[in-house]
Amino acid sequence: MYSDENIRKRIWLIPDGIPLKLDNISIRTNDSGKLLVTGWTNTLNFNNISKENILQELNKLKSSFSDLSNSFPELKDIVEANDLTIEYHMAYDDYGKVGIGLCSEIEGTLNWYID
Numbered sequence: 815m816y817s818d819e820n821i822r823k824r825i826w827l828i829p830d831g832i833p834l835k836l837d838n839i840s841i842r843t844n845d846s847g848k849l850l851v852t853g854w855t856n857t858l859n860f861n862n863i864s865k866e867n868i869l870q871e872l873n874k875l876k877s878s879f880s881d882l883s884n885s886f887p888e889l890k891d892i893v894e895a896n897d898l899t900i901e902y903h904m905a906y907d908d909y910g911k912v913g914i915g916l917c918s919e920i921e922g923t924l925n926w927y928i929d
Contacts, residue, residue: 818886825888829896839878841889849898851879854907855916863906863928868916872904876919 816824816836824834828849833842838854853875857863879902883889893900899921906914915927 822886822888825886825892828889829892836882839875839882841879843896843898847896847898849893849900850903851875851900852903852905852913853878854905854913857906860906860908860914863916865917865926865928868904868928869924872902872917872919872924875904876902 821834821836824832828834828841829843831843833840835841838856840850840852840854842850842852844850853871855863855868855871857867879900892898902919904916904918906916908914917927918925
């Protein structure tokens with residue numbers, strides 16, 4: 815696990831396009847003024863993915879990001895200083911081959927990418 819000081823240093827690199835990866839969360843910016851907060855599902859078999867489980871994981875992702883922002887005010891500072899819009903994304907990691915988007919929450923609107 816990373817030390818608090820190491821996390822702080824890495825947070826300041828996010829606006830430069832260097833993602834922060836912690837456990838099942840990746841935080842990065844894009845060229846459109848967005849802060850992309852991506853969570854990776856814990857479901858191992860793609861056929862076992864359900865919207866109900868993904869929605870629970872999305873809520874956990876949002877809670878984890880909120881906790882991280884409260885623990886590291888630098889994260890809030892970066893969002894405000896760069897006028898970033900936060901987008902939450904849930905994805906499936908196919909054993910490092912490809913990331914498959916499952917859903918996103920953008921400006922309070924939930925978008926599903928799976929049936």
